[in-house]
Protein backbone atom coordinates (compact mmCIF):
# COMPACT_ATOMS: atom_id res chain seq x y z
CA UNK A 34 0.00 0.00 0.00
CA UNK A 35 1.20 3.53 -0.87
CA UNK A 36 0.05 7.05 -0.13
CA UNK A 37 0.98 9.97 -2.43
CA UNK A 38 0.74 13.60 -1.32
CA UNK A 39 1.07 16.64 -3.57
CA UNK A 40 2.58 19.79 -2.00
CA UNK A 41 2.99 23.31 -3.44
CA UNK A 42 5.92 25.72 -3.59
CA UNK A 43 5.60 29.20 -2.07
CA UNK A 44 6.50 32.77 -2.84
CA UNK A 45 6.77 35.43 -0.13
CA UNK A 46 4.80 38.46 -1.33
CA UNK A 47 5.98 40.34 1.75
CA UNK A 48 8.91 39.30 3.92
CA UNK A 49 9.52 41.82 6.72
CA UNK A 50 12.49 40.79 8.86
CA UNK A 51 13.25 42.03 12.39
CA UNK A 52 16.57 41.87 14.25
CA UNK A 53 18.21 38.53 15.09
CA UNK A 54 16.73 36.95 18.26
CA UNK A 55 18.82 35.35 21.00
CA UNK A 56 18.05 31.90 19.47
CA UNK A 57 19.54 33.01 16.13
CA UNK A 58 16.19 33.19 14.31
CA UNK A 59 14.51 36.42 13.16
CA UNK A 60 10.99 37.54 13.93
CA UNK A 61 9.08 37.94 10.69
CA UNK A 62 5.93 39.29 9.14
CA UNK A 63 5.94 36.69 6.39
CA UNK A 64 3.09 36.80 3.87
CA UNK A 65 3.15 33.42 2.12
CA UNK A 66 1.35 32.60 -1.11
CA UNK A 67 1.27 29.00 -2.40
CA UNK A 68 1.89 28.64 -6.15
CA UNK A 69 1.04 25.85 -8.58
CA UNK A 70 4.46 24.17 -8.74
CA UNK A 71 4.31 20.89 -6.85
CA UNK A 72 6.45 18.11 -5.43
CA UNK A 73 4.86 14.69 -4.87
CA UNK A 74 5.89 12.48 -1.98
CA UNK A 75 4.92 8.79 -2.03
CA UNK A 76 5.18 6.74 1.18
CA UNK A 77 5.29 2.94 0.88
CA UNK A 78 5.79 0.36 3.67
CA UNK A 79 9.40 -0.89 3.70
CA UNK A 80 11.95 -2.80 5.82
CA UNK A 81 13.68 0.43 6.87
CA UNK A 82 13.64 4.19 6.24
CA UNK A 83 14.78 5.00 2.70
CA UNK A 84 14.52 8.12 0.50
CA UNK A 85 14.69 8.27 -3.30
CA UNK A 86 14.20 11.25 -5.59
CA UNK A 87 13.49 11.83 -9.26
CA UNK A 88 13.38 15.04 -11.29
CA UNK A 89 15.75 17.43 -13.09
CA UNK A 90 17.43 18.59 -9.82
CA UNK A 91 17.33 15.18 -8.08
CA UNK A 92 21.13 14.99 -7.82
CA UNK A 93 21.10 18.05 -5.49
CA UNK A 94 18.71 16.47 -2.98
CA UNK A 95 20.24 14.68 0.03
CA UNK A 96 18.93 11.11 0.40
CA UNK A 97 20.13 10.58 3.97
CA UNK A 98 18.42 11.39 7.27
CA UNK A 99 18.98 15.14 6.73
CA UNK A 100 16.28 15.09 4.06
CA UNK A 101 13.29 16.89 5.54
CA UNK A 102 10.99 14.08 4.34
CA UNK A 103 13.02 11.52 6.33
CA UNK A 104 13.07 13.79 9.37
CA UNK A 105 9.29 14.19 9.18
CA UNK A 106 8.80 10.38 9.14
CA UNK A 107 11.17 9.99 12.11
CA UNK A 108 9.47 12.72 14.18
CA UNK A 109 5.98 11.30 13.56
CA UNK A 110 7.11 7.72 14.29
CA UNK A 111 8.89 8.79 17.51
CA UNK A 112 5.77 10.57 18.71
CA UNK A 113 3.64 7.45 18.20
CA UNK A 114 6.27 4.93 19.36
CA UNK A 115 6.48 3.12 16.01
CA UNK A 116 9.40 2.28 13.72
CA UNK A 117 9.87 4.74 10.80
CA UNK A 118 10.08 1.90 8.28
CA UNK A 119 8.99 3.58 5.09
CA UNK A 120 10.20 4.22 1.57
CA UNK A 121 9.72 7.90 0.70
CA UNK A 122 9.91 8.70 -2.99
CA UNK A 123 10.06 12.38 -3.95
CA UNK A 124 9.03 13.43 -7.47
CA UNK A 125 10.72 16.84 -7.41
CA UNK A 126 9.49 19.73 -9.53
CA UNK A 127 10.18 22.62 -7.10
CA UNK A 128 13.62 24.21 -7.67
CA UNK A 129 16.16 23.02 -5.04
CA UNK A 130 17.63 25.63 -2.64
CA UNK A 131 15.73 28.26 -4.62
CA UNK A 132 13.85 30.09 -1.86
CA UNK A 133 10.58 28.36 -2.80
CA UNK A 134 10.41 26.02 0.22
CA UNK A 135 11.01 22.81 -1.75
CA UNK A 136 12.51 20.90 1.16
CA UNK A 137 9.76 22.19 3.43
CA UNK A 138 7.15 20.94 0.94
CA UNK A 139 8.68 17.46 1.07
CA UNK A 140 8.69 17.54 4.88
CA UNK A 141 5.00 18.44 5.03
CA UNK A 142 4.19 15.92 2.27
CA UNK A 143 6.01 13.05 3.98
CA UNK A 144 4.31 13.87 7.27
CA UNK A 145 0.82 13.73 5.77
CA UNK A 146 1.64 10.60 3.74
CA UNK A 147 3.10 8.71 6.72
CA UNK A 148 0.20 9.76 8.94
CA UNK A 149 -2.20 8.20 6.42
CA UNK A 150 -0.02 5.12 5.74
CA UNK A 151 0.48 4.32 9.44
CA UNK A 152 -3.04 5.35 10.50
CA UNK A 153 -1.59 7.44 13.31
CA UNK A 154 -4.60 9.76 13.21
CA UNK A 155 -2.64 12.80 14.38
CA UNK A 156 -4.77 15.93 14.78
CA UNK A 157 -4.22 18.95 12.54
CA UNK A 158 -2.70 20.78 15.54
CA UNK A 159 -0.22 17.92 16.15
CA UNK A 160 0.77 17.86 12.48
CA UNK A 161 1.32 21.64 12.52
CA UNK A 162 3.40 21.25 15.67
CA UNK A 163 5.67 18.67 14.00
CA UNK A 164 5.89 20.91 10.92
CA UNK A 165 7.13 23.81 13.06
CA UNK A 166 9.77 21.53 14.58
CA UNK A 167 10.95 20.59 11.06
CA UNK A 168 11.42 24.19 9.89
CA UNK A 169 9.95 27.69 9.84
CA UNK A 170 8.40 27.31 6.36
CA UNK A 171 7.00 23.79 6.83
CA UNK A 172 3.64 24.68 8.49
CA UNK A 173 2.75 26.83 5.49
CA UNK A 174 3.50 23.95 3.08
CA UNK A 175 0.82 21.94 4.91
CA UNK A 176 -1.74 24.78 4.93
CA UNK A 177 -1.23 26.38 1.47
CA UNK A 178 -3.43 29.17 0.09
CA UNK A 179 -2.28 32.47 1.58
CA UNK A 180 -1.21 33.09 5.17
CA UNK A 181 0.63 35.54 7.41
CA UNK A 182 3.46 33.86 9.30
CA UNK A 183 4.68 35.50 12.51
CA UNK A 184 7.29 34.46 15.07
CA UNK A 185 9.97 32.80 12.92
CA UNK A 186 7.23 32.27 10.31
CA UNK A 187 5.65 29.19 11.90
CA UNK A 188 2.58 30.83 13.53
CA UNK A 189 0.06 31.11 10.72
CA UNK A 190 -3.06 33.18 10.20
CA UNK A 191 -4.85 32.20 7.00
CA UNK A 192 -5.59 35.13 4.66
CA UNK A 193 -8.53 35.58 2.26
CA UNK A 194 -7.64 35.70 -1.44
CA UNK A 195 -9.94 37.46 -3.91
CA UNK A 196 -8.62 36.29 -7.26
CA UNK A 197 -6.04 34.45 -9.33
CA UNK A 198 -2.47 35.79 -9.59
CA UNK A 199 -0.13 34.83 -12.45
CA UNK A 200 3.59 34.33 -11.81
CA UNK A 201 6.82 33.66 -13.66
CA UNK A 202 9.76 32.20 -11.71
CA UNK A 203 13.29 32.62 -13.05
CA UNK A 204 15.35 29.73 -11.72
CA UNK A 205 19.03 30.59 -11.17
CA UNK A 206 22.05 28.33 -11.49
CA UNK A 207 22.98 26.95 -8.06
CA UNK A 208 21.30 27.72 -4.74
CA UNK A 209 21.72 30.25 -1.93
CA UNK A 210 22.03 29.16 1.69
CA UNK A 211 19.15 30.50 3.80
CA UNK A 212 21.33 31.04 6.96
CA UNK A 213 23.94 32.87 4.83
CA UNK A 214 21.28 35.24 3.45
CA UNK A 215 19.94 35.98 6.95
CA UNK A 216 23.53 36.59 8.15
CA UNK A 217 24.09 39.02 5.26
CA UNK A 218 20.80 40.74 6.21
CA UNK A 219 22.20 41.22 9.75
CA UNK A 220 25.40 42.70 8.36
CA UNK A 221 23.52 45.12 6.07
CA UNK A 222 20.78 46.03 8.59
CA UNK A 223 22.27 46.83 12.00
CA UNK A 224 18.99 48.22 13.45
CA UNK A 225 16.08 46.41 11.78
CA UNK A 226 12.67 47.68 12.97
CA UNK A 227 10.00 45.30 14.31
CA UNK A 228 8.38 43.54 11.31
CA UNK A 229 4.76 44.32 10.39
CA UNK A 230 2.45 43.19 7.59
CA UNK A 231 1.47 45.93 5.12
CA UNK A 232 -2.28 46.70 5.20
CA UNK A 233 -2.16 47.68 1.50
CA UNK A 234 -0.67 44.33 0.54
CA UNK A 235 -3.27 42.38 2.55
CA UNK A 236 -6.01 44.44 0.83
CA UNK A 237 -4.55 43.64 -2.59
CA UNK A 238 -4.66 39.92 -1.77
CA UNK A 239 -8.21 40.14 -0.40
CA UNK A 240 -9.53 41.97 -3.46
CA UNK A 241 -7.44 40.03 -6.02
CA UNK A 242 -5.97 43.30 -7.35
CA UNK A 243 -2.86 42.33 -9.35
CA UNK A 244 -1.67 45.90 -9.99
CA UNK A 245 -1.95 46.80 -6.30
CA UNK A 246 -0.13 43.60 -5.29
CA UNK A 247 2.63 44.42 -7.81
CA UNK A 248 3.09 47.82 -6.12
CA UNK A 249 3.18 46.28 -2.65
CA UNK A 250 5.60 43.33 -3.15
CA UNK A 251 8.43 43.67 -0.59
CA UNK A 252 11.26 41.41 0.55
CA UNK A 253 13.67 42.61 3.24
CA UNK A 254 16.05 39.76 2.31
CA UNK A 255 16.37 41.03 -1.27
CA UNK A 256 19.35 43.38 -0.65
CA UNK A 257 21.15 40.53 1.13
CA UNK A 258 20.43 38.05 -1.70
CA UNK A 259 21.61 40.65 -4.27
CA UNK A 260 24.74 41.32 -2.24
CA UNK A 261 25.62 37.60 -2.27
CA UNK A 262 24.50 37.12 -5.91
CA UNK A 263 24.78 40.52 -7.75
CA UNK A 264 23.77 38.93 -11.09
CA UNK A 265 20.17 38.62 -9.80
CA UNK A 266 19.80 42.36 -10.55
CA UNK A 267 20.17 41.49 -14.27
CA UNK A 268 17.41 38.87 -13.99
CA UNK A 269 15.09 41.34 -12.23
CA UNK A 270 15.78 43.95 -14.92
CA UNK A 271 15.18 41.43 -17.75
CA UNK A 272 11.81 40.37 -16.30
CA UNK A 273 10.49 43.90 -15.88
CA UNK A 274 11.82 44.93 -19.31
CA UNK A 275 9.86 41.96 -20.74
CA UNK A 276 6.61 43.34 -19.33
CA UNK A 277 6.29 41.92 -15.80
CA UNK A 278 4.35 44.24 -13.47
CA UNK A 279 6.96 43.70 -10.75
CA UNK A 280 9.85 41.43 -9.88
CA UNK A 281 11.18 40.30 -6.51
CA UNK A 282 13.65 37.81 -5.07
CA UNK A 283 11.65 34.82 -3.81
CA UNK A 284 12.33 34.38 -0.06
CA UNK A 285 16.08 33.90 0.45
CA UNK A 286 16.60 33.46 -3.32
CA UNK A 287 18.14 32.95 -5.78
CA UNK A 288 14.86 32.29 -7.63
CA UNK A 289 13.26 35.57 -8.76
CA UNK A 290 9.47 35.90 -8.97
CA UNK A 291 7.61 38.09 -11.46
CA UNK A 292 3.98 39.07 -11.14
CA UNK A 293 2.28 39.36 -14.53
CA UNK A 294 -1.18 40.37 -15.79
CA UNK A 295 -2.42 37.06 -17.18
CA UNK A 296 -1.44 33.65 -18.57
CA UNK A 297 -0.43 35.10 -21.95
CA UNK A 298 1.90 37.64 -20.30
CA UNK A 299 3.33 34.78 -18.22
CA UNK A 300 4.27 32.83 -21.36
CA UNK A 301 5.92 35.82 -23.06
CA UNK A 302 7.81 36.99 -19.95
CA UNK A 303 9.06 33.41 -19.36
CA UNK A 304 10.27 33.17 -22.97
CA UNK A 305 12.01 36.58 -22.73
CA UNK A 306 13.72 35.62 -19.45
CA UNK A 307 15.11 32.42 -20.96
CA UNK A 308 16.22 34.32 -24.09
CA UNK A 309 17.96 36.97 -21.94
CA UNK A 310 20.40 34.35 -20.66
CA UNK A 311 20.05 35.72 -17.11
CA UNK A 312 18.53 32.53 -15.67
CA UNK A 313 18.78 28.76 -16.06
CA UNK A 314 15.10 28.27 -16.82
CA UNK A 315 11.74 29.96 -16.25
CA UNK A 316 8.52 28.44 -14.92
CA UNK A 317 4.98 29.81 -14.96
CA UNK A 318 2.49 29.23 -12.13
CA UNK A 319 -0.66 30.64 -10.54
CA UNK A 320 -1.98 31.37 -7.05
CA UNK A 321 -3.91 30.33 -5.09
CA UNK A 322 -2.77 26.73 -4.74
CA UNK A 323 -3.95 24.29 -2.07
CA UNK A 324 -1.64 23.00 0.68
CA UNK A 325 -0.47 19.39 1.07
CA UNK A 326 -3.22 16.99 -0.12
CA UNK A 327 -3.43 13.22 -0.52
CA UNK A 328 -3.70 12.31 -4.22
CA UNK A 329 -6.60 9.86 -4.71
CA UNK A 330 -5.25 6.38 -5.65
Ligand SMILES: C[C@](O)(CO)[C@H](O)COP(=O)(O)OP(=O)(O)OC[C@H]1O[C@@H](n2ccc(N)nc2=O)[C@H](O)[C@@H]1O
Pocket residue numbers: 045048057058059060061063132134137167168169170171184185186211212215284285
Ligand atom coordinates in the same frame (compact mmCIF):
# COMPACT_ATOMS: atom_id res chain seq x y z
C1 LIG B 1 13.46 32.72 3.89
C2 LIG B 1 12.21 31.91 4.20
O1 LIG B 1 12.09 30.85 3.25
C3 LIG B 1 10.99 32.82 4.01
O2 LIG B 1 9.78 32.09 4.05
C4 LIG B 1 12.22 31.34 5.60
O3 LIG B 1 12.32 32.37 6.58
C5 LIG B 1 13.26 30.27 5.83
O4 LIG B 1 12.58 29.19 6.38
P1 LIG B 1 13.26 27.73 6.51
O5 LIG B 1 14.08 27.44 5.31
O6 LIG B 1 12.14 26.80 6.89
O7 LIG B 1 14.23 27.99 7.71
P2 LIG B 1 14.62 27.08 8.97
O8 LIG B 1 14.97 25.71 8.47
O9 LIG B 1 13.60 27.20 10.04
O10 LIG B 1 15.94 27.82 9.44
C6 LIG B 1 17.12 27.81 8.67
C7 LIG B 1 17.99 28.98 9.08
O11 LIG B 1 17.44 30.19 8.53
C8 LIG B 1 17.57 31.27 9.44
N1 LIG B 1 16.23 31.77 9.83
C9 LIG B 1 15.10 31.12 9.43
C10 LIG B 1 13.86 31.62 9.76
C11 LIG B 1 13.79 32.81 10.54
N2 LIG B 1 12.62 33.34 10.89
N3 LIG B 1 14.92 33.43 10.92
C12 LIG B 1 16.14 32.94 10.57
O12 LIG B 1 17.16 33.52 10.91
C13 LIG B 1 18.36 30.71 10.63
O13 LIG B 1 19.72 30.96 10.35
C14 LIG B 1 18.08 29.23 10.56
O14 LIG B 1 19.09 28.45 11.14
Ligand SMILES: Nc1ncnc2c1ncn2[C@@H]1O[C@H](COP(=O)(O)OP(=O)(O)OP(=O)(O)O)[C@@H](O)[C@H]1O
Pocket residue numbers: 093094095099100101102123128129130131132133134135136137139140170208211284285286
Ligand atom coordinates in the same frame (compact mmCIF):
# COMPACT_ATOMS: atom_id res chain seq x y z
N1 LIG C 1 13.52 17.15 0.48
C1 LIG C 1 14.46 18.06 0.21
N2 LIG C 1 14.48 18.68 -0.96
C2 LIG C 1 15.43 19.60 -1.23
N3 LIG C 1 16.41 19.94 -0.40
C3 LIG C 1 16.42 19.38 0.79
C4 LIG C 1 15.45 18.42 1.15
N4 LIG C 1 15.68 18.04 2.41
C5 LIG C 1 16.77 18.71 2.81
N5 LIG C 1 17.23 19.53 1.85
C6 LIG C 1 18.40 20.43 1.99
O1 LIG C 1 17.90 21.75 2.16
C7 LIG C 1 18.62 22.70 1.39
C8 LIG C 1 17.66 23.81 0.98
O2 LIG C 1 16.78 23.27 0.01
P1 LIG C 1 15.31 23.83 -0.26
O3 LIG C 1 14.96 23.38 -1.64
O4 LIG C 1 14.40 23.49 0.83
O5 LIG C 1 15.64 25.37 -0.21
P2 LIG C 1 14.74 26.62 -0.24
O6 LIG C 1 13.64 26.42 -1.22
O7 LIG C 1 15.66 27.78 -0.43
O8 LIG C 1 14.11 26.68 1.22
P3 LIG C 1 13.36 27.89 1.92
O9 LIG C 1 12.62 28.67 0.88
O10 LIG C 1 12.42 27.15 2.87
O11 LIG C 1 14.44 28.66 2.63
C9 LIG C 1 19.18 21.89 0.21
O12 LIG C 1 20.38 22.43 -0.22
C10 LIG C 1 19.33 20.50 0.79
O13 LIG C 1 20.65 20.30 1.27
